[in-house]
Amino acid sequence: MFLDNIADWVILGFAALAAFGLISIVIMYVQDVTQTAHAIRRNYPVIGRMRYRFERLGEYFRQYFFAADREEQPFNRAGRAWVYRTAKGLGGLVGFGSTNDMNSNGSVIFVNASFPLLEEEKTDRPHMVIGPGCEHPYENPSIFNISGMSFGAISKPAVRSLSKGAAEAKVWLNTGEGGMSPYHEEFGPDIIYQVGTAKYGIRDQDGKLDPNKVRDIGKRVKAFEIKLSQGAKPGRGGVLPGNKVTSEIAAIRGIPQGQVSSSPNRHREISDCDELLSMIHYIRELTGRPVGFKAVVGSEEFPHELCETIHRRGLDYAPDFITIDGGEGGTGAAPQVLSDNVGLSLKESLPIMVDTLNMYDLRKQIKIIASGKLITSGNVAWALCMGADFAVSARGFMFALGCIQSLQCHRDTCPTGITTHNKRFQKGLVVEDKGKRVANYAHWVNHEINVIAHSCGLRNASEFSRKHVRIVQKPGFSVSLEKLYPEYAASRLAKESNKRQA
Ligand SMILES: Cc1cc2nc3c(=O)[nH]c(=O)nc-3n(C[C@H](O)[C@H](O)[C@H](O)COP(=O)(O)O)c2cc1C
Known part of the structure; x- marks a missing residue:
């Protein structure tokens, strides 16, 4: 009899599945032709739905199957793979040859010496001192350090791992604008405290700077960084979506749980360079620590104004460091238009800032920290040649933590546990x-x-200068950075300065 044996059951199962599939297709067909929101679904019922699915999946699969080594954005596979390898302690060696196209416009080529130094002639870079005139100057041995990423934008195990790694490698860890959690301090790294526009962790009930809290934090950190802006969203304050504001994060920031955490677009007390210098001076006097600021440069105007104001107010008011964040910088969450189109890239803003400080004879006193897609040693060496003293990275260290560039930092769904507070995903981050x-x-x-x-x-990296880099202009033709930038920038700046004085 029918259904007496397994084969009959299998046939029945397939028939039921086919009937279910057919009914689903009919339902989808009716839905598609009657809906009015999607033209593709209306014109190509059922099959048109595949487009949306593929579009979404493409985001994840491109990096595995289709994108070439040097193709992806924001970071290509070659750069990411270099970070993964070095983070695993496997070194930076490659075989056969480079996949980098040295002839492409903008390529960076370092100028090798015909007769490099012998091993015994090489030395380490002397430690740099930030704020040598401060009560507590900060002497730092590392060129490369960890950029601000707030606890909130990144998870507890991510902050703990950064704290551990920073302590072990003797690099500084910037808190980001979300205040200081116990996890930042857990392994005892050097910490730079970021004063965000909402002043999380150091504000009073009215949202103003609380001097007692600042003084207390000053005993636990090496320096303060006042955040004016960041490359991914100049002119816009930090945003932490409500689903990432857990009870712990809410307590550290002093805000309600589960609600969007939005920082003001600027510090209420800082509306010009004068007020910026006053705030720098105030925090330095309160804590004895070096104080600098982080900003995205939009044009030559701001660096000029800054330097003129420093000379008018006196060197006591000068920042101890300036972090230049390129427009290409990353973020936990930002409007795409600000990330795509606002703020100069580091390639342009770094020489502007270096040359302007030089022009006003302030370069020695104020250290420059470069930031923006500097994830490999080559990128950082370029920044040093351009005139930076230090470099920082956020996303480079995220890759070291295992980030796979799934571009979901603004959701609470990061599959690697770095930018999510979902315990299920955090389990992967040991x-x-x-x-x-x-x-x-x-x-x-x-x-x-x-x-x-x-x-x-x-002998070491402190001797880098612009003559050590050439930039490819077109295939087979490169020009020294020394020729490309200083003359261009310095002469233009000098002209502008003369115009102002006239
Ligand atoms: C997840 C995430 C969180 C960030 N949080 C902050 C922050 O709190 N404050 C800040 O000034 N910058 C923040 N940034 C920007 C970085 O500090 C850095 O300026 C920028 O990403 C450029 O460096 P990168 O290209 O090496 O990532 C964040 C970036 C990321 C990716």
Whole structure:
């Protein structure tokens, strides 16, 4: 009899499935032709739905199957793979040859020395001191350090891993604008406290700077960074979506749980360079720590105004450092238009800031920290040649933590547990292991910067200058950075300054 044996059951199962599939297709067909929101679904019922699915999946699969090594944005596979390898302690070696097209416009080529120094002639870069005139100057051994990422934008195990790695590699850890959590301090790294526009962690009930809290924090950190803007969203304050504001984060920030955490677009007390210098001076006097600021540069105007104001107010008011964040910088969440189109890229803003400080004879006093897609030793060495003293990275260290660039930092769904507070995903982030990777990565970037310096015939990275880099203009034709930038920038700035004085 029918249904007596397994084959009959299988046939029946398939028939039921086919009937179910057919009914579903009919329902989808009716839905598609009657809906009015999507033209593709209306014109190509059922099958048109595949487009949306593929569009979404393409985001994830491109990096595995289709994109070439040097193709993806924001970071290509070659750069990411370099970070992954060095973070795992596997070193930076490649075989056969480079996949980098050295002839493409904008390529960076370091100028090798015909007769590089012998091993015994090489030295380490002398430690840099930030704020040498402060009561508590900050002496730092590392060129490459960890950029601000707030606890909130990134998770507890991510902050703990960064704290562990930073302590081990002796690099500084910037808190980001979300205040300081116990996890930042857990392993005892050098910490730079970021004063965001909402002043999380150091504000009074009216949202103003609380001097007692600032003084207390000053005993636990090495320096303060006042955040004016960040590359991914100039002119817009920080945003932490409500689904990421857990009870713990709400308590640290002093805000309600579950509601969007929005910082003002600027500090209420800082509406011009005068007020910026007053705030810098105030925090330095309160804490004895070096104080600098982080900003995106939009044109030459701001650096000029800043330097003129410093000279008018006196050197006591000068920042101890300036972090220049390029328009290409990353973020936990930002409007795409600000990320895509606002703020100069680091390639343009860094020489403007360096040259302007030089022009006003302020370069020695004010250290420059470069930021914006500097994730490999080559990128950082370029920034040093351009005139930076230090470099920081956020996303480079996220890759060291295992980030796969799934572009979901603004949701609470990061599959690697770095930018989510969902415990299920955080399980993958094991602090012991990831802390080690953070330390390895920082170590390798610092190490290879010196490898490049040695190849250029220098004793160490402190001797880099613009003549050590050439930039490809077109295939087979490169020009020294020394020719390309200083003359252009300095002469233009000098002209503008003369015009102002006239
Ligand atoms: C997840 C995430 C969170 C961030 N949070 C902050 C922040 O709190 N404050 C800040 O000034 N910048 C923040 N940034 C920007 C970085 O500090 C850095 O300026 C920018 O990403 C450029 O460096 P990168 O290209 O190496 O990532 C954040 C970036 C990311 C990716």
